[in-house]
Amino acid sequence: TLxxxxxxxxxxxxxGGNNGNTGVPILARKKLFLAFSISNAFSMIFSAIxxxxxxxxxxxxxxxxxxxxxxxxxxxxxxxxxxxxxxTMMISFGxxxxxxxxxxxxxxxxxxxxxxxxxxxxxxxxxxxLLLQALLFKSGPGIxxxxxxxxxxxLRKIGYRLLLANDRV
Numbered sequence: 415t416l417x418x419x420x421x422x423x424x425x426x427x428x429x430g431g432n433n434g435n436t437g438v439p440i441l442a443r444k445k446l447f448l449a450f451s452i453s454n455a456f457s458m459i460f461s462a463i464x465x466x467x468x469x470x471x472x473x474x475x476x477x478x479x480x481x482x483x484x485x486x487x488x489x490x491x492x493x494x495x496x497x498x499x500x501x502t503m504m505i506s507f508g509x510x511x512x513x514x515x516x517x518x519x520x521x522x523x524x525x526x527x528x529x530x531x532x533x534x535x536x537x538x539x540x541x542x543x544l545l546l547q548a549l550l551f552k553s554g555p556g557i558x559x560x561x562x563x564x565x566x567x568x569l570r571k572i573g574y575r576l577l578l579a580n581d582r583v
Contacts, residue, residue, distance in 0.1 A: 415461075415465060417457060417461035417464075417496070417499045417500060417503050418458060418461040418462055418465060418499075420457075420503060421454055421457040421458035421461055421499075421503060421506070422458060424454050424506060424510065425454055425455075425458060428441075428447075428450075429441060429447075429450065429510040429513040429514050430447075430513055430514070441513050444513060444516075446509045446512050446513050446516070447509075447513060449505070449509045450506055450509035450510055450513060453502045453503075453505040453506040453509060454502075454503075454506040456498070456499075456502040457499050457502040457503040457505075457506055460495045460496070460498040460499035460502065461495075461496070461499035461503075463491075463495040463499075464492050464493075464495040464496035464499055467488050467489075467491050467492030467495060468492045470488055471485060471488050471489065471492070474488075486548050489544075489548045490545070490548040490549060493541055493544065493545045493548065494545070496537075496541075497534075497537060497538065497541065497545075500533060500534055500537050501534050504530045504531060504533060504534050507530050508526070508527040508530050511523060511526050511527065511530070512527070
């Protein structure tokens, strides 16, 4: 929700302001403004997607199928879209700082952009274990791996006993 709010606010108040006569952004012809607009739009879209994904988890029916199939997929999609939203929000922030500081303090653009990468790094560091778990659960054997191993071992023992019984007869 925070990412969507920030992206929406940045969409309305563009860096450099608008032309009073036409309403067109003053810095609209700059290449950085195009990067700002695209990254801000992606940030808004992916934050809305992640918000909807996490809300759909809250409103789940909580049936067995939901826990085994639907919820891990929704969690995976929500985490990925939230990560993309945070990353594009930081790109949007960096380009806005670049647009604001390009005429003065040109040297400060690079350190500020590097510092803007910290939230993405922190988000990745905190959410990567959960993302990997959801990914392994979705694409791997699932939560019943141990039960399937025991069941297949029991079936192999039964089959081995049947083979021995047939050999004796």
